Structures are given as structure tokens and as C-alpha cells.
Amino acid sequence: MMPLSVLQVKRLQPELITPAKSTPQETKFLSDIDDQEFLRFHVPVIMCYKDNPSLNKNRNPVKVIREALSRALVYYYPLAGRLREGPNRKLVVNCNGEGILFVEASANVTLEQLGDKILPPCPLLEEFLFNFPGSDGIIGCPLLLVQVTCLTCGGFILALRLNHTMCDATGLLLFLTAVAEMARGAHAPSILPVWERELLFARDPPRITCAHHEYEDVIDHSDDSYSFSNQSNMVQRSFYFGAKEMRVLRKQIPPHLISTCSTFDLITACLWKCRTLALKINPKQVVRVSCVVNARGKHHNVRLPLGYYGNAFAFPAAVSKAEPLCKNPLGYALELVKKAKATMNEEYLRSVADLLVLRGRPQYSSTGSYLIVSDNTRVGFGDVNFGWGQPVFAGPAKALDLISFYVQHKNNTEDGILVPMCLPSSAMKRFQQELARITQEPNEDICNNLRSTRIMSMM
Numbered sequence: 001m002m003p004l005s006v007l008q009v010k011r012l013q014p015e016l017i018t019p020a021k022s023t024p025q026e027t028k029f030l031s032d033i034d035d036q037e038f039l040r041f042h043v044p045v046i047m048c049y050k051d052n053p054s055l056n057k058n059r060n061p062v063k064v065i066r067e068a069l070s071r072a073l074v075y076y077y078p079l080a081g082r083l084r085e086g087p088n089r090k091l092v093v094n095c096n097g098e099g100i101l102f103v104e105a106s107a108n109v110t111l112e113q114l115g116d117k118i119l120p121p122c123p124l125l126e127e128f129l130f131n132f133p134g135s136d137g138i139i140g141c142p143l144l145l146v147q148v149t150c151l152t153c154g155g156f157i158l159a160l161r162l163n164h165t166m167c168d169a170t171g172l173l174l175f176l177t178a179v180a181e182m183a184r185g186a187h188a189p190s191i192l193p194v195w196e197r198e199l200l201f202a203r204d205p206p207r208i209t210c211a212h213h214e215y216e217d218v219i220d221h222s223d224d225s226y227s228f229s230n231q232s233n234m235v236q237r238s239f240y241f242g243a244k245e246m247r248v249l250r251k252q253i254p255p256h257l258i259s260t261c262s263t264f265d266l267i268t269a270c271l272w273k274c275r276t277l278a279l280k281i282n283p284k285q286v287v288r289v290s291c292v293v294n295a296r297g298k299h300h301n302v303r304l305p306l307g308y309y310g311n312a313f314a315f316p317a318a319v320s321k322a323e324p325l326c327k328n329p330l331g332y333a334l335e336l337v338k339k340a341k342a343t344m345n346e347e348y349l350r351s352v353a354d355l356l357v358l359r360g361r362p363q364y365s366s367t368g369s370y371l372i373v374s375d376n377t378r379v380g381f382g383d384v385n386f387g388w389g390q391p392v393f394a395g396p397a398k399a400l401d402l403i404s405f406y407v408q409h410k411n412n413t414e415d416g417i418l419v420p421m422c423l424p425s426s427a428m429k430r431f432q433q434e435l436a437r438i439t440q441e442p443n444e445d446i447c448n449n450l451r452s453t454r455i456m457s458m459m
Helices: 061-075 111-118 169-183 243-250 263-278 322-327 330-342 346-358 425-438 446-452
Strands: 009-011 015-017 026-029 042-049 082-085 091-095 100-107 144-150 156-163 234-241 286-291 317-321 370-375 393-396 403-411 414-424 455-458
Touching (some): 015 061, 042 111, 061 144, 061 156, 061 169, 234 243, 234 425, 243 263, 263 286, 263 322, 263 330, 263 370, 263 403, 263 414, 263 425, 286 322, 286 330, 317 322, 322 330, 393 403, 414 425
Parallel strands (some): 100 144, 286 370, 370 403
Antiparallel strands (some): 009 100, 026 091, 042 156, 042 393, 144 156, 234 455, 403 414
């Protein structure tokens, strides 16, 4: 594996990629789910591809993807615009066709040499997704940054940064799939994009009909040494959940929950408990974990068009005092997680939109007593094929403060789930110990477990 100090990435100056044809010059409103304070950030995604001469002999990925982006933007032209803020902080897109930011780069390294360095939390993210000064604002800045870095092996890395108010993971996948189809020669996307953000506007009159613990203010009684406000004190590590970890966790839950809990539910309950213990939160403190739940599909009865690429999710919160969460068996946390997720339906999502309008788009709680988790294992990033086959890895590049993304990962021959976690350095070691303890086999030595657990770090 190449030492990080030897890696050199050469970047050309960024360019703006505009739609290949003229597009409507208009203003479009975001939905009341889109423009909430919680989504006013950029999310990084990394996709890594091997060289594949049998599929793409003598084709340049930079040229192919640049042209495909331009053609796809004809259909997804709002992404080439700029956001502005109207009355009551309502966000609108000025569809002016200014374009997305694109960077061509090359690196003196092979995909094999990079090894696990491409996995979240990717320690090389700033090399493969350079943050050009002035490009990362929410208002008046490019809504999408794409960097394609060619490697010496013939493979390449596509890293991107998306303004989350424009799309959720499913919406981003729709756009990337359209780009990939264009790169492979299609004349139009197989699924045409649908804007129609008015489908998720607040009702008239707005009315809050559900409990929304995720937006409640909570006084934080946590120890100052575990503060999330000091970014220089934060570290990231990823934790792997494979067959062994899941087997041990399932042995700890009561029989009536085994048949109805998902892998996501169980990992979330485990992380919530271990994280609360690691942060040494006051026993009387209210702690919360929010699960991002997609509103699409028949299950939640939210009728949205197939090509809808806006944000269509809520993140209902499970709530508990710290003391019972830490002292009770894992089934206690699991039951709370399942109940919180079960509250999600069309009425819940409509109530969220109404709350956001009535209360002036309040921020979610940003204290250490709050965790947000998002399952990206089934989104489909791993199926995006620009003509070089499926990616070696594709998904969110790191955790974001209180937000952890679950991603698919093959550990040797085993399929599992990788979860990046962001914590103050003083709490991370304790978190590792708690996680090792709760996932150890009977009679297994904790120290051995710690050494064998898949952990990757990024300062």
C-alpha cells in the first residue's frame, strides 16, 4: 500500500459544465421537505472503478463522463442552476444554466495501492474531491461538484459533492444512472426526471398532527470534554458488521423481536447504546437516535412519481433517558428504534412539512445526545456503470458530525455493512471498547476482538 505522503494528485483548473442544449430559464421552488435547515449541507460520495479494456479500450473516462454530464443536465437542468433564499427563508432554484463544477485530475497511484483508503471515512477525500474556495456555500454556489481522477492502472475515481437540498440518495442515484446511461450511448434517461416539488409542500392550512421528537429542543447535560462543537477534536472511524457480529447481537434480543427486526434496526440499536455509553452522558439526559426513512414505495403510502428526485424522507426519532438505555439489555433500544420507524407514513411526512413551515424551519438538535443514521446499503450506487463495469466501492465518503451512513462492503469474501462514526477523540476509544464488548462471542477476549474488528480512521 502506497504511503499517503507519496501520493500526488494533479488537478486542472475547475470548469463549469452546462447543459448540452438550451434549457428553460425559470425559477423553481424547492419542497418544504427539501429546504429544511437539516439538509442545508453538502454530502460527499466516492465511486471507484477498475480499468476494463474489454469494455472500454482507449476511452478516456474524463471525456466520457464530462460529455455525459452535459447531456444529462439537459433533463436535470435545475442542478445546473443556483439557489437563492426568498421570504421566510424559502429556497428557490434559479434555473440559469450556469452549470456544475467539474475537475479533471490524475494521481500517481493504482487502485490496488490505495487499498482500504477508498473506504469511508476516506482519508484521501480532500485529494479526490478538492474543495475549491468559494464553491461550498448553499446559496449562489454550484449545486454539484464532480472530480474525476485517473489512476496509473487505468482505473479512475469519481468523487462528487451534492447540495443535499436538491436530492436525497435515491434522487442522486436517478441522476447518476442517467449520466451512466448517456456515457454508454443512450439518447435519453430510461427514467425521465420529475420535479413536481409542490407534491411535498406544506398543507393549507398547515397542521402538526404527529409527534416529532427530532425537532424538539433538549438541554444538553453532557460532559464538556465530549463536546461536538470543537471540530479539531473530532475523529472518524468505520466499524464493520459481518455475519459474526450480527449473530452475536441477535443472541441478545428477545425471541418476539428476532423475526421482525432488520439488520439496520439491530445495528442502530447497538450503535445508539454504545455511543451513549462512550459519551458518558448524564443518566437523566434525554438521548435520541433518528432513522432516515424513505417515503417512496407502497409501504408508506406516499404517492410520488417514479422519476421524482427531490428529498422524500423523514427521520423519526427514538427517545429515551440515558440511564435505561445504558442499563437495559439491547432489546430495549431495539424496540424503541422499531417503534420510531413504524410512525413513518404519509401523514407523518405531511406533518413534518407543516411543522417546518409553522416553526420557521427549525434546526434539528445538534448536541452530542443525538445521532442520525441513514441506510445506504440498498440505494444502488454500486450498480452505476459508466461503461467500465460496476464500481469497486460506491457510497458516502464519510460520516458528517452526528450523521452516520451505512454502506455495503465486502470484507474478503463476506458481504457486510460498514458504518463510519464521528466522535470526539476522548469518546472514540471508549466507543470501540463498548462495541467490542457487545459484539464479542462468549468467552472471547475483548482485546483480541478489538484487534480483529475492521476499523479505519481519519483525523
